[in-house]
Amino acid sequence: MLINAEKGARMCISETIMNLIWAPITDLKDVKMSGNWMWAAKCDGEGARLVDAVGSLCRGLREIGCAIDGGKDSLSMAVTAHGELVKSPGTLVLSAYAPCTNVTKVVNPALTASAESRLLWIKCGGEKNKMRLGGSSLAQVYSQIGDDCPDIEDFSEISKVFSIVQGLLLQDQIVGTINKPMILAGHDISDGGLITAILEMAFAGNVSIGIDIKNPYEEMSSLDLLFAEECGIILEVSCPDDVIKRFRDSNVQCQMIGFASDSYGSNAHVKIHVDGKLEVDEKLVDLREEWELIGDKLGQFQTNTNSLKEAKKVRENCQKITYKCDFDWFYETSFIYHQQYFSTAPRVAIIREEGSNGDREMASAFTLAGFQVFDVTMTDILSGHSLVGYRGAAFVGGFSYADVLGSAKGWAAGVLFNERVSKEFENFRSRSDTFSFGVCNGCQLMAHLGWIGDHDDEEEVRKPTVFLDENECGRFESSFGPVKIERSRSLMLSGMENSILGLWSSHGEGRFTYSSSLNLKNLKSNGQICVRFCDDQGKIGSDYGSQRLPYPWNPNGSVEDVAAICSRNGRHLAMMPHSDRSFLTWQWAESNDVPWNTRFDQQNVALSPWIRMFRNAYNWCKE
Secondary structure, three states: OOOOHHHHHHHHHHHHHHHHOOOOEOOHHHOEEEEEEEOOOOOOOHHHHHHHHHHHHHHHHHHHOOEEEEEEEEOOOEEEEOOEEEEOOOEEEEEEEOOEOOHHHOOOOOOOOOOOOEEEEEEOOOOOOOOOOOOOHHHHHOOOOOOOOOOOOOHHHHHHHHHHHHHHHOOEEEEOOEEEEOEEEEEEOOOOHHHHHHHHHHHHHOOEEEEEEOOOOOOOOHHHHHHOOOOEEEEEEOOHHHHHHHHHHOOOEEEEEEEEEOOOHHHOEEEEEEOOEEEEEEEHHHHHHHHHHHHHHHHOOOOOHHHHHHHHHHHHHOOOOOOEOOOOOOOOOHHHHOHHHHHOOOEEEEEEOOOEOOHHHHHHHHHHHOOEEEEEEHHHHHOOOOOOOOOEEEEOOEOHHHHOOOOOHHHHHHHHOOHHHHHHHHHHHHOOOOEEEEEOHHHHHHHHHOOOOOOOOOOOOOOOOEEEEOOOOOOOEEEEEEEEEOOOOOOOOOOOOOOEEEEEEEEOOOEEEEOOHHHHHHHHHOOOEEEEEOOOOOOOHHHHOOOOOOOOOOOOOOHHHEEEEEOOOOOEEEEOOEHHHOOEHHHOOOOOOOOOHHHHOOOOOOEOOOHHHHHHHHHHHHO
């Protein structure tokens, strides 16, 4: 934008489309955008530049066939400070959206390192023989702006690439007995250019790469080729010859540039050649630490220093996560479409409070397991709604009362300090035919209520013995990682023990603590510790002679890596990480890597092993 406002607007369109390309949508013409302008329009010359940029945007959108249906303008982006006029650079932000036809086919940037896969570089939209460095990240590193920046001379070529990729997303090929996607990973070329896109894909996949790029342009340096931010994409494909033919048949530049191999973590290496000349020869972990440097510096302002050190050590040695699942979990789900089924299905109350946000995920999981699901708010219960007719209660995640009193304390107060509501909850808990499940904020609630912990289930007054304190890392943690299911009394986790599965964690106060060390000892001896955080090899802290795993394998610092606890009778389960956000394969961050992902390609629901715990609750109710 600083070099040429018209070119900047066109490049903004192209990058928006190249970010949307990885999700299958109905049609490119269904794409709508929100356009947000930030510009010092009242300053000399800036109003004219803005007019040029808007005109360029409108023409580009007409050519590609998309439309803007909303947005906002901030046109006073200038201030006088100490007698000097300071202007914000003119900026356009486009947010694109369209109906997604199949969320299970969305592609991420993590290289899979499949044996037969290859990496392809597709360049489109710009002039064939140009790789321009103006306005690039490389120029900024050298405190320059440049005088010639990338541009889109042919929007029809971007439309062609979009159409080809969309077709490939929905197409599989048979490798042995397995259906494999044609596109295994993908990344657009934008900030940092071709080399950055390649390296980020290697970082995400934690794999080795061998790259040899043929420089198609005479008298062009390797620097221009690798760091120019011309429009394009990188693909990892399972059938390279077929894919290359499709692009070349459409007269689109496509070059096979290398492969990824399954040397992981500290053993992974990066070699990049240009025209046979070795330009980069480094360990993956060394390059990734350079890439993480800014994040670590920012982290010093919000994260415990020891946690940052632990995370760095983990990055240096992490391998591909080894998931393990020895139990069967798939079953026919078509019954949920038969209305007569619901008249006899057990009922579960999805209980939420002001500020809760996980009710729909929880409702979906229990519905797919066979339950009649009911949305029950605390306002309903305060107004007299009874829990008598329910077999199960699910306390959802979120931030009840914005956690201003501490996590779930406001929610717990609404139960404990209302005599009728407190009795309603206690009657439900003490019935022998009921179960409950609390996740995240719901887990914190169950701890406050004393539904889990080191006490007899028959005690009428149960003082809390389990508490959820602030994460040891000192900040809210949102991450996906492995957990190990222990042998326990929990009815919901029956038959799932010794499995290593992935879960989302999303909390600021998730560190399990206890009123005394004896409490933890009793919980362990009674079989009430149900789930623990583990590392990429399925090991917990005690396997290394430590009280806990390092951050981020253990995201909150719980002693002995505890992630879930149940009541002594096994009917009430409280879990900090979210199985309600992980019961479908496409919800997993590493969904391409799990061994069961291809099993259900032809099924209407791509269930992950976590559905078993919800189905366990259903079977318990029926039996």
